[in-house]
Amino acid sequence: MFGYIVRRILYMLPVLLIISIISFFVLQLMPGDFTTAFRLNPRFSKAQIAQLEARYGLDKPAYVRYWKWITGIVTRGDFGYSLETQQPAFDALFKGRLGWTLLISFGTLIFTWTIAIPIGVFSATHQYSVGDYFLTFVGFIGISIPNFFFALVVLWFMVSVLNVGARGLGIGGLFDLQYVDAPWTWAKFVNFMWHLLPVLIVVGLAGTAGLIRYMRGQLLDTLGQQYVLTARSKGLKERLVIWKHAVRNAINPLITMLGMSLPDLFAGAFFAAIIMGLPTVERAFWNSLQRQDEYVVMSGLLFFAFLLQVGNLLGDVMLAWVDPRIRYD
Amino acid sequence: MKKLVIGLVASAFLVGFALAQEYKVVPFGQDEWKDFTVGNYGGYLVVGSLDNPKTFNEHVAQETSSTDVTGRLHAGLVEINPITDLPEPGLAKSWEISSDGLTITFYLRQGLQWSDGEPFTADDVVFTFNGVIFNEDVRTDYRDVLMVEDKLPTCEKVDDFTVAFTLPAPFRPFLRMIGGAIYPAHKLQQLSRVYNPDADPEALNSVWGVDTPPEEIVGMGPFKLKEFIPDQLVVLERNPYYWKVDPQGNKLPYLDGIKFVISFSLDTIMLKFRNGELDVYAPRPEDLATLIGEAAAKGIEIMIDPTKPLFGTTWIAFNQDCPNENLREYFRMVEFRQAMSHLVDRQSMIDNIYLGLGVPQWSPVSMLSPFYYPDVPKFPYDLERAAQLLDQIGLVDRNGDGWRDFPDGTTFEFELTTNAGNTIREQCCQMFVEDAKKVGLKVNFVPIAFNALVTKLLGGEYEACLLGLTGSSEPHGGRNVEWSCGGLHFWKYSDCEEPTPVAQRIDELFDLGVKTYDFNEAYEYYKEYQILAAENQFLIYTVNMLFRYAFYKNLQNTAAFSPLVGALGLSEFLWKANPNMVGNRVVG
Numbered sequence: 001m002f003g004y005i006v007r008r009i010l011y012m013l014p015v016l017l018i019i020s021i022i023s024f025f026v027l028q029l030m031p032g033d034f035t036t037a038f039r040l041n042p043r044f045s046k047a048q049i050a051q052l053e054a055r056y057g058l059d060k061p062a063y064v065r066y067w068k069w070i071t072g073i074v075t076r077g078d079f080g081y082s083l084e085t086q087q088p089a090f091d092a093l094f095k096g097r098l099g100w101t102l103l104i105s106f107g108t109l110i111f112t113w114t115i116a117i118p119i120g121v122f123s124a125t126h127q128y129s130v131g132d133y134f135l136t137f138v139g140f141i142g143i144s145i146p147n148f149f150f151a152l153v154v155l156w157f158m159v160s161v162l163n164v165g166a167r168g169l170g171i172g173g174l175f176d177l178q179y180v181d182a183p184w185t186w187a188k189f190v191n192f193m194w195h196l197l198p199v200l201i202v203v204g205l206a207g208t209a210g211l212i213r214y215m216r217g218q219l220l221d222t223l224g225q226q227y228v229l230t231a232r233s234k235g236l237k238e239r240l241v242i243w244k245h246a247v248r249n250a251i252n253p254l255i256t257m258l259g260m261s262l263p264d265l266f267a268g269a270f271f272a273a274i275i276m277g278l279p280t281v282e283r284a285f286w287n288s289l290q291r292q293d294e295y296v297v298m299s300g301l302l303f304f305a306f307l308l309q310v311g312n313l314l315g316d317v318m319l320a321w322v323d324p325r326i327r328y329d
Numbered sequence: 330m331k332k333l334v335i336g337l338v339a340s341a342f343l344v345g346f347a348l349a350q351e352y353k354v355v356p357f358g359q360d361e362w363k364d365f366t367v368g369n370y371g372g373y374l375v376v377g378s379l380d381n382p383k384t385f386n387e388h389v390a391q392e393t394s395s396t397d398v399t400g401r402l403h404a405g406l407v408e409i410n411p412i413t414d415l416p417e418p419g420l421a422k423s424w425e426i427s428s429d430g431l432t433i434t435f436y437l438r439q440g441l442q443w444s445d446g447e448p449f450t451a452d453d454v455v456f457t458f459n460g461v462i463f464n465e466d467v468r469t470d471y472r473d474v475l476m477v478e479d480k481l482p483t484c485e486k487v488d489d490f491t492v493a494f495t496l497p498a499p500f501r502p503f504l505r506m507i508g509g510a511i512y513p514a515h516k517l518q519q520l521s522r523v524y525n526p527d528a529d530p531e532a533l534n535s536v537w538g539v540d541t542p543p544e545e546i547v548g549m550g551p552f553k554l555k556e557f558i559p560d561q562l563v564v565l566e567r568n569p570y571y572w573k574v575d576p577q578g579n580k581l582p583y584l585d586g587i588k589f590v591i592s593f594s595l596d597t598i599m600l601k602f603r604n605g606e607l608d609v610y611a612p613r614p615e616d617l618a619t620l621i622g623e624a625a626a627k628g629i630e631i632m633i634d635p636t637k638p639l640f641g642t643t644w645i646a647f648n649q650d651c652p653n654e655n656l657r658e659y660f661r662m663v664e665f666r667q668a669m670s671h672l673v674d675r676q677s678m679i680d681n682i683y684l685g686l687g688v689p690q691w692s693p694v695s696m697l698s699p700f701y702y703p704d705v706p707k708f709p710y711d712l713e714r715a716a717q718l719l720d721q722i723g724l725v726d727r728n729g730d731g732w733r734d735f736p737d738g739t740t741f742e743f744e745l746t747t748n749a750g751n752t753i754r755e756q757c758c759q760m761f762v763e764d765a766k767k768v769g770l771k772v773n774f775v776p777i778a779f780n781a782l783v784t785k786l787l788g789g790e791y792e793a794c795l796l797g798l799t800g801s802s803e804p805h806g807g808r809n810v811e812w813s814c815g816g817l818h819f820w821k822y823s824d825c826e827e828p829t830p831v832a833q834r835i836d837e838l839f840d841l842g843v844k845t846y847d848f849n850e851a852y853e854y855y856k857e858y859q860i861l862a863a864e865n866q867f868l869i870y871t872v873n874m875l876f877r878y879a880f881y882k883n884l885q886n887t888a889a890f891s892p893l894v895g896a897l898g899l900s901e902f903l904w905k906a907n908p909n910m911v912g913n914r915v916v917g
Contacts, residue, residue, distance in 0.1 A: 030780070031781035039787050052468060086538045087538060091540065158604075164604065165604035165605040165912070165914065168914055168916075170604065171597075180558060274593045275597055277560070277561075277593060279559060279561055283560070284560075
């Protein structure tokens, strides 16, 4: 197993390199560059724009810039800097955001799984019952409602219908204003929970709905298997049959999905982050795309590609761990 | 000037111990300040912001999420009065213009201190201009604005509190333009290659970036930076050394500080304002009905002034150098462009798209500018007249398919574009396309992404385009657009090599307009320019949005909110009836 993991990690390097080349040159296909936004400013002369291009190296051909960037990473671990904020590229993406992003993402993940798995099991074991129809219906709504729209509806509901402002509560962001720069206290924690809950609901909804569908389908498959029949005929309690025999087998594909959802953890909260004003890495990445802040975009892409690969690896390893039939060596 | 001297004496008397400090007294209750009152100290102004500041370095800051913050941290020699829009003393207590108009001497206030307590002197001013603004290393949009006949003025120290600027030629907008932020020499001088040849050429661009410890950012403005939490909050606090006092000698500002709540969506900012989490908000047209409905219950005041459109212009440009030569020929005909103006239904745009919050615009100069000339030739919505003009230049339907054709019988059609996602502009374009259809003119509307559009526009690759430009009181600010060789002369870049007589005359008028210090004379030049621009319809101006502002009534000294200044521009004078209140609720 250990040898397998090392091999997989070594494979990652050429893949990342190829991804970086492709994404760099795809990026060049975007019209304009970082200086485009300066050009409509009547206070900048043409000469100064040209000077700016030279300063940022944007007048050089793409392959020269790519070479400079990639050699910087290999030789100095330097991922370039943000043209917009003059920070190192990784700071521009992660600083003040990584922790919150992970917290929101893992919070959502836990929220999703703790809700979706029991519901999925219930749906499968009560197939075609009123409860199953109802939950399936809710699930479909969850999948089909656009994330950003739902976020807006939730905030609007809090203001216009619940009028939470009259109770001294804020909406959006992570805290009410007076807590943002205050040290952690119990009151601040409670306030944080108040702001986190709508985020979990909005971000988690689509994932929950999807997971319910998967769990239900998988479990229905498994419940038809002969070993379930055997377990039942042995006289095992129904609870044990479902959870120890059926669910235990049905959940394997979901474990693989869990590993592969690692990059989604960063991407999933994106729209909600914009509407709800959350500090997330994905929004910072989107901002750099809009500004064509080349090195930040590239570093972001590289980071997400890396996450995807690690996620795949994790998925495979976890699967081997929960399913003794799987061997990689 | 007399009033100022009296004010200075009064302030010295009232401030007592600070006899040597030449504070500026803001005469609340008098003249243009008549609606302002002396306030109480305390509380934060809370505003929404759509993005993080990208830098705290005022001279390289580009977008409002940065300049909204940096503008509060710094001050300049001359200030623009937020009510009268005229230059008045700032860090300089007075100035003299030599009789030939070439030398301007500024006398600085004495005894002032930077926000870190260091003394402010002429060295700071000289460093700011020679070491930062005139320094080619610095990526500032402020340098080109100060160019006179393509040369920069020179800046010299006369004594510790006197600075003299020498211009290559008289330059009327000088006083309005010279108010840029003064930077502290004691903090930054070593980063400028003018003073320190070993400095990194990028140092002055990257200094005061978003990671800088707040105490490093030193200014002469009413506030100083306290904290920046990315994606969440920027906090400014009162600068205890600020150099303005109210008529009773109380130091300004009244507020403890300003909090910028960062939220990336205007929808959310609007909801936060309604929820009582922000003190002020500039509502979009679609927000107004909701806000007016809630105003009484929530204690919101809404300002809409039909006489005050925003600075800036929105227009349709026809590329007279466009790649399609057949089109180009027609785009160059003034009758064609006049016909296009007859096709713009400005009133319906105002009623249906701007929801009543707009006024038609006819001139390239912003309507609130003192140089605005209202009676330029106008070519208002008139389909018959448009059709007549198009017939006249030979654009008629030759094959009976309902569309007007080129003389060779092919359909006359062009592409109209705008930046995708701007719903107001997209709707205006669609309305234009519909009206053009009514006179048999085929217009294809293709919105594209903003960056792609700018590249096309400035590369001369577009056919027709609806966009906007920012504006100000000073028509010279538009020189880069109007000047035949200007970088933004996007409707006809070929004017640079072979200028038409009209283009030549406009170039001349822009030169004349800045060479006289006499307002009335300058006005005549800009008036002629506006008439020429309107007659020739280089850009077909559409509609200008009206000023809108909403705030909770707890906020005081709000009478002067206008397109010139909102809550941030007036923040040094604002105060809160209840300092513990944000929006309409008590916090803490």
